[in-house]
Amino acid sequence: xxxxxxxxxxxxxxxxxxxxxxxxxxxxxxxxxxxxxxxxxxxxxxxxxxxxxxxxxxxxxxxxxxxxxxxxxxxxxxxxxxxxxxxxxxxxxxxxxxxxxxxxxxxxxxxxxxxxxxxxxxxxxxxxxxxxxxxxxxxxxxxxxxxxxxxxxxxxxxxxxxxxxxxxxxxxxxxxxxxxxxxxxxxxxxxxxxxxxxxxxxxxxxxxxxxxxxxxxxxxxxxxxxxxxxxxxxxxxxxxxxxxxxxxxxxxxxxxxxxxxxxxxxxxxxxxxxxxxxxxxxxxxxxxxxxxxxxxxxxxxxxxxxxxxxxxxxxxxxxxxxxxxxxxxxxxxxxxxxxxxxxxx
Amino acid sequence: xxxxxxxxxxxxxxxxxxxxxxxxxxxxxxxxxxxxxxxxxxxxxxxxxxxxxxxxxxxxxxxxxxxxxxxxxxxxxxxxxxxxxxxxxxxxxxxxxxxxxxxxxxxxxxxxxxxxxxxxxxxxxxxxxxxxxxxxxxxxxxxxxxxxxxxxxxxxxxxxxxxxxxxxxxxxxxxxxxxxxxxxxxxxxxxxxxxxxxxxxxxxxxxxxxx
Numbered sequence: 150x151x152x153x154x155x156x157x158x159x160x161x162x163x164x165x166x167x168x169x170x171x172x173x174x175x176x177x178x179x180x181x182x183x184x185x186x187x188x189x190x191x192x193x194x195x196x197x198x199x200x201x202x203x204x205x206x207x208x209x210x211x212x213x214x215x216x217x218x219x220x221x222x223x224x225x226x227x228x229x230x231x232x233x234x235x236x237x238x239x240x241x242x243x244x245x246x247x248x249x250x251x252x253x254x255x256x257x258x259x260x261x262x263x264x265x266x267x268x269x270x271x272x273x274x275x276x277x278x279x280x281x282x283x284x285x286x287x288x289x290x291x292x293x294x295x296x297x298x299x300x301x302x303x304x305x306x307x308x309x310x311x312x313x314x315x316x317x318x319x320x321x322x323x324x325x326x327x328x329x330x331x332x333x334x335x336x337x338x339x340x341x342x343x344x345x346x347x348x349x350x351x352x353x354x355x356x357x358x359x360x361x362x363x364x365x366x367x368x369x370x371x372x373x374x375x376x377x378x379x380x381x382x383x384x385x386x387x388x389x390x391x392x393x394x395x396x397x398x399x400x401x402x403x404x405x406x407x408x409x410x411x412x413x414x415x416x417x418x419x420x421x422x423x424x425x426x427x428x429x430x431x432x433x434x435x436x437x438x439x440x441x442x443x444x445x446x447x448x449x450x451x452x453x454x455x456x457x458x459x460x461x462x463x464x465x466x467x468x469x470x471x472x473x474x475x476x477x478x479x480x481x482x483x484x485x486x487x488x489x490x491x492x493x494x
Numbered sequence: 495x496x497x498x499x500x501x502x503x504x505x506x507x508x509x510x511x512x513x514x515x516x517x518x519x520x521x522x523x524x525x526x527x528x529x530x531x532x533x534x535x536x537x538x539x540x541x542x543x544x545x546x547x548x549x550x551x552x553x554x555x556x557x558x559x560x561x562x563x564x565x566x567x568x569x570x571x572x573x574x575x576x577x578x579x580x581x582x583x584x585x586x587x588x589x590x591x592x593x594x595x596x597x598x599x600x601x602x603x604x605x606x607x608x609x610x611x612x613x614x615x616x617x618x619x620x621x622x623x624x625x626x627x628x629x630x631x632x633x634x635x636x637x638x639x640x641x642x643x644x645x646x647x648x649x650x651x652x653x654x655x656x657x658x659x660x661x662x663x664x665x666x667x668x669x670x671x672x673x674x675x676x677x678x679x680x681x682x683x684x685x686x687x688x689x690x691x692x693x694x695x696x697x698x699x700x701x702x703x704x705x
Contacts, residue, residue: 233595238645241595304598308557312512356557386671388552408675409552432644432675436682469644 154284155213156342163379163402165421165458171450171488173481174288174426174462175212178220179239179470180477181205189470190234193219196272203273204280209474210481213460215277217341218290218467219270224332225300226266227259237470247302250314253321258328261335271339278340288381289341290466291333293348294325294372295365311356311364322368330375337378345381346373346401347466352387354407361392369399381405381426386465390418397422408464412452416459425453428464429480435471439479446483454492461488498536501526506541509562510554517565521573530573534611538566539696542606546693559691560602566609574611585635585702590617590625593649596642599670603638606692612699614638622652629657629664636665636702638695639685647672647683654684667698 152169153161161168181202182192192198203215222242226232231243247253261267277287292300298307298321310318333344349355351365373380382396383405389396390410397419406415406427416425429445437445446461453459461484468477487493501520508516519525521533528536545562548554587607591600597619607614617628629637641647650668657664668685680688689695 235645237648238643241643243595304596305560305601308560308598311557312561353555354552355555357555360555360557386675430675432672432679435644436676436678471644471648 156284156286159213159286159460162457162460163424165424165456167455167457167490170490171454171484172213172460173484173488174214174216174460175206175210175468175477175481176216176218176462176466177206177468177477178216178218180468180472180474183470183474184209188234188236189238189240193234193240194269196269196274197276199270199273200276200280203277207285210477211485212481213286215281215285215287216290217270217274217277217287217336218345219273221292221347222300223266223270224292224297224328227261227264227332228256228301229259230300239467239470242300245301245303245306247298247306250302250306250310250317253302253310253317253324256321256324258324261328261331267332267335271335274336274339274341281340286342287340288343288345289333289336289339290345290347291329291336293346293351293365293369294322294329295368296348296350297325297329299350307350311360318364322364326368326372330372333372333376333378333380337376341378343379343381343402344376345383345405345466346376347383347385349385349387351382351392352384352389352407353391354384354387354409358391358395362395366392366395366399369396369401373400379403383426383466386431390415393418393423403460405462405466406464412449416453419458421458424458424460426460426462427453429462431463431465431468431472434463434476435469437476439475442476442479443483443487446480447487450484450488450492454488454490501537502540502544505537506544509541509545509565510558512561512565514565514568517569521569531611533573534570534609538570539610542566542609542696543693546691549691556598556602560598560605563602563605563609563692567605570609570611584612585699586615586633587612587636587638587699588615588617588629588632588634589638589640590620590628592619592625592639592641592646592653593621594619594641594643594646596640596670599642600638600640603640603669603689603692603695607638607695607699609692610696612696622649622656625653626656626660630660634661634664636667636699638667638669638689641668641670641672644672647679650683650685665698665702667695669695 158168184205220240230246381403382401408430665686
């Protein structure tokens, strides 16, 4: 039997203490469409659908958050870019809205209020807040100002911008920071408990630490300090270990870790400064047997759950559509059974 | 000028520092007395191998691989004019992003293969049907397929199925995040091999040439 609400459980873990059991964030996005018998495109067309989907998913699996994330390109959609849907996976961004580096100087960030793409996301958060009765954390999401250009202009052009056009890069960061702060705060105002700050480009899988310290790190510090609520930095499968000490200085409370890194080492490096979120392998999950799912959950709990400061989730921030309900249920049940504090060894 | 080991090290260092002038100076064949093909095989490829190893060990970032590959490609283009006969005798090769909108991985591999003196057709983004048609039309012998999204990786199964009937000898080499996360996935989609980087792609090309 649960002795804590999901919110209490998560807050206790964030306080580096052991709650009644290991908190579980099932970061399910598209599975809500399956619950409602809708296509992915139809599902994401209304905030009401996603709110219903999240309520049904939590009722089914009993995890510890509502995940108000729609799809990665929602921010560029707000800037006017196309979103391309597919039947079996997350929507992608279409043609980049910045074709040439000079276009950046003419850009104007969108206003959050009244923007159709963002308003449907805010509507979802408001509905979840009405239904969550303050017992379940609602996780809002932003793409960091530093990582957003991958979708705004394409990765290759962005790397060239970053390395060869420092002034225009700074200009774009200024625009993106203004927009993302306002977008994050609109989500907090609508009822989000915390904001996941997705920043894959800051990972040392993508750029070296020296460059991160001059760019993504400064941007994260500035942006996070202006968000009116707690944040989790998520590097979306990218490595975080070489920059853990830096991430701890950004003001964030949580770090999403990669399956490429050892949870024991990540937990030890966080050293009580950050809560570890992770790191079940979302890709392997697609073909896991029940036994493999159980073992993966037990292994992660064994490695990182002692003493609190740990939330179990996948390593990418989105569980693939191909993961079966049976495996998700196994993850949830194993966490409830094996993740009870005090942990059995 | 120092030993070839020193030059490889200096060249790698200059690439990672994005020092274009120094890379050009190091490869100047008046200084090192090597033919263009020897420069590629004795300096550029070994430096790329060292960079690839560091990437696989998690000690280098994707941006460094991309930017160094970009510099290398320009240098090699100057050394080996693609229209001349200096580029290697090689299998007919192509590279594409399948059903996906993420091009950086493909760009990096394309650039590294060209930096090693090979030619490769860049198909950009293709659907399953479009890619199979191009492979047949261009008589491709090795196709490199890059994906970032998991569903796109699964689409490679369809390419394999279609090629099994139409061109069963075509070798499919896959790469991208889903394959790095799940080391068994390349077999599941019916590929002949997976590569984490351009160096692994080059090893595969050389293996095919030997066969």
